[in-house]
Amino acid sequence: MIEFKLPALGSDMDEGTLLEWKVGVGDTVKKGQVMAIVDTTKAAVDIESWQEGTVYQLIAEIGQKMPVGTLMATLLEAGETAPAGVGAGSLCAPGIPLRGQVTAKPMPTAAPAVAIAAPAAAPAAAPAPATRRMVSPAARKHAEEKGVDLDRITGTGPRGAVTLEDVEAAAALKQAPAAKVADKAAEKLADMRKTIAAAMSRSKREIPHYYVAEDIPLAKALAWLQAANAQRSMAERLLPAALLLKAVALALKRYPELNGYWRQENGNAGFVPVAAINLGVAISLRQGGLIAPALLHAEHKPLTLLMQELTDLVKRTRAGSLRSSEMSEATITVTNLGDQGSLAVFGVITPPQVALVGFGRIAERPWADNGGLKVLPVVTASLSADHRVSDGHRGALFLLELNDLLQRPEELDQ
């Protein structure tokens, strides 16, 4: 039996709230398939399955707040039969189809399945009558509590199913339209600030940071970018951010002590390097706060693909549809202030990572070269790193490697 538990989607996550199941009992689930959507205070995140199997039980309830590690569902492995005396089904929502689940498929079982929570009169796997509106159990309960007429709500779920969010939105509008919505947004923002505060305080408390910086001329890189973009359609144009990210990924290959995690288990503490280079990209949210989901395996991706994935990541981050792997697998963070930011940034490391690379605004600056003075576009790259794992000398060499790579931009596009 495979146990599907709420994963920690970053060191700053202690609990999550189940918003929606994306699978039903009896569904075959592939590795990487989205099982559920969970609210982490920072974002609604698609939680993926890490193993293949057939959904046997959905245990967590929609709307349930639970700590990291809570058993949310069970799956049967290929060829496995259900244990005797334990019934398949949704323990939380008997008789009412969940979002994304219209009918439950028959389960392979060694013993007659008994729906644990389903009364005999309301079989757990009963398909919804054709005329019945699909309403999640949490949404129905919430609608009753708030006195919201379900028939007046337009469902946004699959096949028009009414979700908890639909009911909450209708209830907010019914009571005090603007004020209620504003209160909810403010509450969400306050929660996010608390989460960020906890993570950053922990980082500064536990990690002995050191900082190094390097000014990097970008004349060659930007000239190459301009020439490359002239050959591309508008939708395929690259931003300087793509070059900077790729250069960081390639430089890390020579400095693996910056890419990985500081682990502390059973009294032992130490650095665990990670082979894959998953760049956590700090993305600011329009309502305030930030999230740093990962661009996975950035070192292997050509610039066009990296740019496409960056665009998609920003879009989904701001739309609140990230995947759990993107939230939990960053091996280092990159923060790029872009063309509106300050000249330099020295960031706070996101534990358990051991380094953060910062880029300030690309700006024209005087540049001494061969006894003369030029005006060049320059960016200040900084490194915040964990002194338990690396030293300033290695950090400085990493930045020199980054500089070197950005002077050969054509080689980044591989």
Add this chain to the structure above:
Amino acid sequence: MTDAEIRAVALATLLSIAPEVEADQLRGDRPLRNQVDLDSMDWLNFLLGLHEKLKVDIPEADYARLITLDDVVAYLQKKLGAG
């Protein structure tokens, strides 16, 4: 298209990227990115949205000319007229 129609398209595109913007508070003669929090990705998406809606190509070399909303409207009007 009239200037007003182009401005309406530009504002609708902007709102799709930055929903918090209060269109009636925007000054057409002030730098747009001083009034609206748009990072480089937002700016690229704004120009891409204009390209898709108006079928106007905006070369990267012209980005620097597009500072204010008035600049954007005048630039697009010229491009549409030339097309």
